[in-house]
Amino acid sequence: MLLTLAGHPSLRRIGERVELVGLAGGVELSRRTPELRTTDGRVTGPLLDPYISRSPLMLRASEAGDVVIDPMGAGSGVTVDAMQLTGPLTVTAERLARGVVLELGGRVVLLLHAVVGGEEPAPKYGLVGESAGIQQVRREITQAAGLPVPVLIRGPSGAGKELVARALHAASPRAARSYVAINLAALNPGTAIAELFGHVRGSFTGALQSRPGYFREADGGTLFLDEIGEASIEVQAMLLRVLESGEVQPIGGAPARRVDVRVIAATDANLDAAIESGAFRPSLLHRLAGHELVVPPLRDRLDDVPRLLVHFLEHELRRAGQSELFEAMTRDCSRELPTAVMTRLLRYAWPGNVRQLSNVVRRMVGALLAGGDVLGVVEALAAGTVGRAHPAAPTSMPTSTGEPEPGTQVSDAELTAAMRANDWQIAATARQLGVSRNTLYARMKRTGKVRKARDLPRDELAGLYAQQGGDLAAMAGLLGVSLRALQLRLRELELVP
Incomplete structure (x- = not known):
C-alpha cells in the first residue's frame, strides 16, 4: 500500500510517497509522521505543514484486505473522496485499487492506493510517471x-x-x-x-x-x-x-x-x-x-496525475517566459493551486488521457497568467466543457467510458476558433482540444463548416489561385485548411509543380 503526495504547498514535494508497512497494527498519519521519500529513495521527511493537525489519523488493515481510516483526534479537517470524515471509515480493496483521495486541513492532498511492485525499475526513457x-x-x-x-x-x-x-x-x-x-x-x-x-x-x-x-x-x-x-x-x-x-x-x-x-x-x-x-x-x-x-489509460495510473501536472505546468510556464513564477511555486503554490484543484483532477475519469491533462494544464496556465480562476478551469471538467467527470462521490470507477471524447461536444464556433488558432492543422488542433485525430475528423464532418483540403474541387482552387496571384498562404487562410494540405492538393490536381 502506498501514500502518494499529490498536493502540497511546496510544488517540489509533489510525487513523494511512502510505503505503508505494518498496516495490520496501524500506521499513523499526521503532520509529523510518516516520513516520505522521493521515488529514487531519498528521505524528505514528514508533511510538516503547520495547518495540519498534530493528532494523527490511524490507517489500519482489516483481515478482508480493506483499510479502516480512523480520524481519532485529527479533528474535522479531513475528507475522503471529497466527503467529510466524521468517524471510522472502511475503504474496500476495490476502491484502494483505484485510489482514494485524502485531503488534510485544506492544505495537503494524498492518494492512498494499492500497488503491485517488487520488480526492478527500468530506465525512464523520457516517460513521466512512477506508477x-x-x-x-x-x-x-x-x-x-x-x-x-x-x-x-x-x-x-x-x-x-x-x-x-x-x-x-x-x-x-x-x-x-x-x-x-x-x-x-x-x-x-x-x-x-x-x-x-x-x-x-x-x-x-x-x-x-x-x-x-x-x-x-x-x-x-x-x-x-x-x-x-x-x-x-x-x-x-x-x-x-x-x-x-x-x-x-x-x-x-x-x-x-x-x-x-x-x-x-x-x-x-x-x-x-x-x-x-x-x-x-x-x-x-x-x-x-x-x-x-x-x-495503460491515465485512469489506471492515477498516482501519475500529480507528477504529470507538475511536468506540464513547468513546460507551459517556461514556454510563456514565466520561469520565475514556476520557481516561486516550487516553494509555495498554495495560492495558485488550492487543494481543491488536485482533488478534482484525481477524481476525474480522464477519457482523453494524458493528452487531455496536458490540454487542461495549458488552460490552467492561461487562467493563471490572466489573473483568472484556475479552479474554474478544473471545475469545467465536471460541467462537461472539456469532458465529463465522475459523480461527486463515486463508488466505482469504470474500466472504460462509453462517453464521447472531450471535444466532441465543442460548439461549431469553438471548433472553428481552435482550428484557426492552429493554422488549420489537424494534429495541433487535436492536441489543443485533447482529442484524437479521428475524433476531430468526425467532428469536422458533423459540423459541415470545416473542410478538408483533399475534398476541395479543382475549379474552386484554380479560380482562387488566380485571384490570389499564387499566394498559397492567403489561399489556405481563406479556405480554412492547412498550408501543407493545400500544397498537396494543388500538386495532386497539377495546379502547381
Missing part, C-alpha cells in the same frame, strides 16, 4: 528495444503511444539512424500507397516528380505507423508484402528495392473486431505483433 503501469511499460521497452521484430503498441487515444514508439527507437541499436513517424489516418487515401512505398514521375495524376516513399526514407532506422487500424485494405496488402519480403515496390514500374526498416505500429482500435468484420487482415496483425506492448 506501476508506466514502470511496466518501461520494462517492456527494455525487453523489446533490441528485438529484430515489429512492435505493436496498443492503448487508448492520448495515452502516449507515440512517446513509447520514440523511446523504443532511442533504446534500440537503430537509435542513430532515421526515425520516421506517419499517421495513417492523415494520409490521403488516393495517394497513401505512393507516399508510403514511393512512385516514379508520371505514374499517376499529380506525380510530377519521383519520390522515394517513407519506407526508403526510414531505411536503416525505424518507421512508426500510427493509427494502423485506419489503413485501407490496399495499404494493408502492401505493408504485409514489405514485412514478408523486405522489399518495397514503387508505383510506376520501378524495380523493387530492399529496405532494412524496423516497423512500430500503434492503434487505439479493436483490431480483433476489425478482423471479424473484414476491415483488417489477420496475417498483417500477426506480422505487426512480433511484440505487443500496452500503454
Whole structure:
C-alpha cells in the first residue's frame, strides 16, 4: 500500500510517497509522521505543514484486505473522496485499487492506493510517471528495444503511444539512424500507397516528380505507423508484402528495392473486431505483433496525475517566459493551486488521457497568467466543457467510458476558433482540444463548416489561385485548411509543380 503526495504547498514535494508497512497494527498519519521519500529513495521527511493537525489519523488493515481510516483526534479537517470524515471509515480493496483521495486541513492532498511492485525499475526513457503501469511499460521497452521484430503498441487515444514508439527507437541499436513517424489516418487515401512505398514521375495524376516513399526514407532506422487500424485494405496488402519480403515496390514500374526498416505500429482500435468484420487482415496483425506492448489509460495510473501536472505546468510556464513564477511555486503554490484543484483532477475519469491533462494544464496556465480562476478551469471538467467527470462521490470507477471524447461536444464556433488558432492543422488542433485525430475528423464532418483540403474541387482552387496571384498562404487562410494540405492538393490536381 502506498501514500502518494499529490498536493502540497511546496510544488517540489509533489510525487513523494511512502510505503505503508505494518498496516495490520496501524500506521499513523499526521503532520509529523510518516516520513516520505522521493521515488529514487531519498528521505524528505514528514508533511510538516503547520495547518495540519498534530493528532494523527490511524490507517489500519482489516483481515478482508480493506483499510479502516480512523480520524481519532485529527479533528474535522479531513475528507475522503471529497466527503467529510466524521468517524471510522472502511475503504474496500476495490476502491484502494483505484485510489482514494485524502485531503488534510485544506492544505495537503494524498492518494492512498494499492500497488503491485517488487520488480526492478527500468530506465525512464523520457516517460513521466512512477506508477506501476508506466514502470511496466518501461520494462517492456527494455525487453523489446533490441528485438529484430515489429512492435505493436496498443492503448487508448492520448495515452502516449507515440512517446513509447520514440523511446523504443532511442533504446534500440537503430537509435542513430532515421526515425520516421506517419499517421495513417492523415494520409490521403488516393495517394497513401505512393507516399508510403514511393512512385516514379508520371505514374499517376499529380506525380510530377519521383519520390522515394517513407519506407526508403526510414531505411536503416525505424518507421512508426500510427493509427494502423485506419489503413485501407490496399495499404494493408502492401505493408504485409514489405514485412514478408523486405522489399518495397514503387508505383510506376520501378524495380523493387530492399529496405532494412524496423516497423512500430500503434492503434487505439479493436483490431480483433476489425478482423471479424473484414476491415483488417489477420496475417498483417500477426506480422505487426512480433511484440505487443500496452500503454495503460491515465485512469489506471492515477498516482501519475500529480507528477504529470507538475511536468506540464513547468513546460507551459517556461514556454510563456514565466520561469520565475514556476520557481516561486516550487516553494509555495498554495495560492495558485488550492487543494481543491488536485482533488478534482484525481477524481476525474480522464477519457482523453494524458493528452487531455496536458490540454487542461495549458488552460490552467492561461487562467493563471490572466489573473483568472484556475479552479474554474478544473471545475469545467465536471460541467462537461472539456469532458465529463465522475459523480461527486463515486463508488466505482469504470474500466472504460462509453462517453464521447472531450471535444466532441465543442460548439461549431469553438471548433472553428481552435482550428484557426492552429493554422488549420489537424494534429495541433487535436492536441489543443485533447482529442484524437479521428475524433476531430468526425467532428469536422458533423459540423459541415470545416473542410478538408483533399475534398476541395479543382475549379474552386484554380479560380482562387488566380485571384490570389499564387499566394498559397492567403489561399489556405481563406479556405480554412492547412498550408501543407493545400500544397498537396494543388500538386495532386497539377495546379502547381
